[in-house]
Amino acid sequence: MCRTAPADWHDQGVVERIIAACDGASKGNPGPAGWAWVVGEGSGEPVRWEAGPLGVATNNVAELTALERLLAAVAPDTPMEIRMDSQYAMKAVTTWLPGWKRKGWKTAAGKPVANQDLVVRIDELLTGRTVEFRYVPAHQVGGDPLNDFADRAASQAAVLQQPAGSALDSPKPPPSPTGGARRMSTAAPAAGPVVTVAAGKKAPGPxxxxxxxxxxxxxxxxxxxxxxxxxxxxxxxxxxxxx
Structure with missing residues (x-):
């Protein structure tokens, strides 16, 4: 799905497409929560990232917050690919949002849309942008390196309840204790399990x-x-x- 996304460090010259990932974590759902986003280069190595605490929140709030913070940190004139492992957050802004707006921010069951303030803010940030959302399965050996980094950064922010990021000269989040994507290849992240998600279609993957x-x-x-x-x-x- 295309809506748009850019980067605020591309202030001049040719605007290039960037690859980014975002993720949220909640230790208890609801429980101590955190969010994180990362922008990487072609090799899959992070070049810029940020993470922050949310106090007590749900997974869905953390996932939406991560997307909102990423869009807010990136200038609205740079094409961007965003990789996510949350089908809820992705479908909320690529599939369900138009229907919610038509129904006055009500679901198909006539109930108020959950986390409406975050969804509205994301909708505003997506207006006029070009963003391609891609679903990537989480915690996969050989999985997407940027999504794995965002996952670890969000988890660390949830546990420590402290902000971190490249702008703060913070060390990179520790590897996952369960392994998973730590053993992934550093080849270009566009390969592997990344699947383009089109509006109205279900994102494949476990x-x-x-x-x-x-x-x-x-x-x-x-x-x-x-x-x-x-x-x-x-x-x-x-x-x-x-x-």
């Missing part, structure tokens, strides 16, 4: 999702409407990003 036949309530406490994507969690069906 876990398997399907459309709910009936309204229900997720483990996070929020409800989902009939027709919304859900997946099986340890304690029932719910939002894919709450798995």
């Amino acid at each position: 876990p398997r999702t399907l459309k709910a036949k009936f309204p229900g309530r997720c483990r996070c406490g929020r409800s989902y409407a009939a027709g919304e994507p859900i997946t099986r969690n340890d304690d029932g069906w719910g939002h894919p990003d709450c798995r």
